[in-house]
Amino acid sequence: MKPLEQTTLPPTPVQGTPDATGQIDDLLALMARLRADCPWDKKQTNHSLIPYAIEEAYELGEAVQADDDEDIKGELGDVLLQVVFHCQLYAEQGRFDMSDVIATLQEKLIRRHPHVFEAETLTDDAAVKARWDEIKAEERRVDEARGKPRRRLDATKAGSALMQAQSVQSQASKLGFDWDGIEGAIEKLEEEIAELKQIIPADGHKPDAALKAELEKELGDCVFGLVNVARKLSLDAEAATLTCVHKFKSRFGYIEAQLAQLGKSLEDSDIEEMDALWEAAKRHERSS
Structure with missing residues (x-):
């Protein structure tokens, strides 16, 4: 996650440090406390949190790929934080809360799995996917009947x-x-x-x-x-861009390593030297 902004404000009165209990109700109470007492959390909105939600989802994907349990737990927690944070904000607006979100999810999972909870029999994952798409199409028709616009x-x-x-x-x-x-x-x-x-x-x-x-x-x-x-x-534009990002990071790492061998840091170098090492990194890639 991004670091919190450093803001000089009067200290929050001591109210005790909560325990990490692993219980969802305690997590929700902790989030409410942060909204009341943390200057950074206080000023957030549902719109300001959007970039963080996207970032955390990507970081979770990277952690799963790396298959490190501690990283995965941490990133899953960061994704959960986004859910809890949004729910707290919407609850403050009087729109809905976490229990409404959970109930909506439960209803959706039950509705989209008739082969589990009803008499339907689906023999493989392809049939399940086809039935899932049928149910989603029916949900869209219901939304349209309720007046929710649907564009192509x-x-x-x-x-x-x-x-x-x-x-x-x-x-x-x-x-x-x-x-x-x-x-x-x-x-x-x-x-x-x-x-x-x-x-x-x-x-x-x-x-x-x-x-x-x-x-x-x-x-x-x-x-x-x-x-x-x-x-x-x-x-695939996404895959092409990710390839470029990884290539850039690799070449920049090469620059950093070469400077270190010279007893220098990036801060000790200038753009001309780094650009020359960049070209060397490209030659190194071609020869590898």
């Missing part, structure tokens, strides 16, 4: 921004909203990059709030366009 792209997958972008584009393509070849996607990407370049401030000029909002929009258009190029090439 609402069924696209959740996930990271890259995953959602590719899913939305794929679904739109199935509905006929797409270029025949990759040329149109590339031209659109170049158009978006040109629009971004037009509003980038000169070096040393910090954008104001209005320009930052415009830059964010134009940058998002560029990323979306690049994802579209990946899709047209039958590539």
